[in-house]
Amino acid sequence: MAKFAKKKDGDLPAVSTASLPDIVFMLLFFFMTVTTMKDSSLLVENTLPNATEIKKLEKKDRVIYIYVGKPTQEYQKVFGTEPKIQLNDKFANVDEVGSYILAERAKKPQELQNVLTTALKVDKNANMGLIADIKQQLREVNALKVNYTTYEGNAFNNLQ
Amino acid sequence: MARNNEIPEVNAGSMADIAFLLLIFFLVTATIQTDMGLNRKLPSKEPTPPILVNERNILRIVLNKNDQLMVESEIMGIDELRATAISFLDNGGAAQRAQEPCNYCKGTNDPASSDNPSRAIISLSSDREATYGTYVMVQNELTAAYNTLRNREAQRLFHQDFVEMERQYFDPQTDKAAKKKLMENILAIRELFPMQLSEAETKQIQ
Secondary structure: OHHHHHHHHOOOOOOOOOOHHHHHHHHHHHHHHHEEEOOOOOOEOOOOOEEOOOEEOOOHHHEEEEEEEOEOHHHHHHHOOOOEEEEOOEEEOHHHHHHHHHHHHHHOOHHHOOOOEEEEEEOOOOEHHHHHHHHHHHHHOOOOEEEEEEEEOOHHHHHO | OOOOOOOOOOOOOOHHHHHHHHHHHHHHHEEEOOOEEEEEEOOOOOOOOOOOOOHHHEEEEEEOOOOOEEEOOEEEOHHHHHHHHHHHHOOOHHHHOOOOOOOOOOOOOOOOOOOOOOOOEEEEEEOOOOEHHHHHHHHHHHHHHHHHHHHHHHHHHHOOOHHHHHHHHHOOOOOHHHHHHHHHHHHHHHHHOOOOEEEOOOOOOO
């Protein structure tokens, strides 16, 4: 009788968790490959507009970023709600864009200095005056290749 | 003295915790890349001598501070812009004058519109108060107009979409010989419908 007594226990055997690390590592590698490091935290609202006729911006090392938008909630008390330019990790005025581009260009290796693109990540509610001023600054320093960074989507959603 | 010669197994129970920690770290510090957009080339700072362009070869687009669009002195919805731009670019009005005829144009040959795609210029000026979203929308529609026409010609000459040709060219997996061939074809198509988009400096439009 004692032979069968054990089965009466009723407990389920514990599920083996030995493969759990493998699963988690798989997830980890997935995220490591599809994502990139955040290089600067955003101080401005940055809802990009939508567009359909877009091209991918290849080769991240050839890109200089300029963010434009109105300051996020926590900075609105200090900087107001008018759209501002963000260069690296701080707010900047329009006249600083030129020197920023030159500084960033100097940091890149020699052979890339002529093929740099400036990516304008501009909030869709920003006004064109500021963009025009930035473009004027870019022309001053001969950074003529620009990319209006957008999301992929129907452009007519921009109206809302 | 009982001696156990086997090496005791390392407890792997905490491995999951370590991996989770790493995973969460990467989730927090990483962003999924969203770098796509419309490429444009700004005009050089060097002053260029003014070129005399016939008024019929210019499509004037004005975006005002209320995000309304005016094309050739008429208010127009943005949804009509693409078709207007296509008919302007593809007009080929030179057929009427028997000089530089555009033999691939399928437009209406309206003598009051552009002579030839190589001469057609789209001029876009926007008010300082116009929103960027609308501006991108206009740019998108104009790019779409060019792409539609270029696709048509690419299909006719090379049996392939122009957009697809460009995508293949920038694809790192395409080999060198194929790239060279593609570039020739791309340049040929660009020659047929060159993108001539002039952006006057934005100003306060009265």
